[in-house]
Amino acid sequence: MTAVPTASTAGGYDDIAERFFAAVGRGDLAAVTDLYADDVEVWHNYDEVDQTREQSLRTLGWIHAKLGPLRYVDVRRTLLPDGFWQQHVAEITGDGATTRIPAALRVFCRAGKIVRIEEYLDPAPFTALVAARATT
Template sequence: MSAGVSALADRFFAAVSHGDLAELDALYSPHVTVWHNYDDVDQTRVESLRLLSWLAAKAGPLRYTDVRRTVLDDGFVQQHVVELGGRCEGIRMPAMLRVFCDDRHIRRIEEYVDPAPLNARLAASAEH
């Protein structure tokens, strides 16, 4: 199963990078939840897709660098640096995701990231 989970992870990060909502929709289980450390809220499938669409529009394309992934029995853990594009070019945000999945669908994501650099850039660009 580890090869299948790794392939799913590759597809997931490629879809996030390019704002491919159709692919993300296909990868998410019907009842997926996405939790973020910065707000301690479980997002629904619809909320997560809306946020990822917004992120792609404001800061895409995203690039994942310094990737370190460990496949587990019930998913994977990935540490990486997200490099933002668009009007957020130059921002780098270290992050870690714990993803619960099988080799076909993601059931839960727990994301640890500090969005302060992104929020500051977007606030500054809105003032101009």
């Protein structure tokens, strides 16, 4: 992973990012909850919907329970004055195969909390994985 240092490094955004992706990867919803602001919004490019905190946590819990833990590889992160930008590949391994989902997230932070996530990804690999798991 490459992090480009900026003045925001002192703001702890790299630490927030590390803790967030580690928590999501292991399905630790309590840790994600601690990082989310009460009024966090999570937007996805593929449906253009803003999820609430509760909706996002429900989605993350479902992914972990039904598909298994995530692993983030090929991580490139840029720290910004109000958060960070991260490109990565999320890997989900199960049933002897690994599904790779390239993604990018723009994460906005305030007062040590995540206040907004804008997630950009092609949902096709994820949709195919969900369909395959539903038939097994």
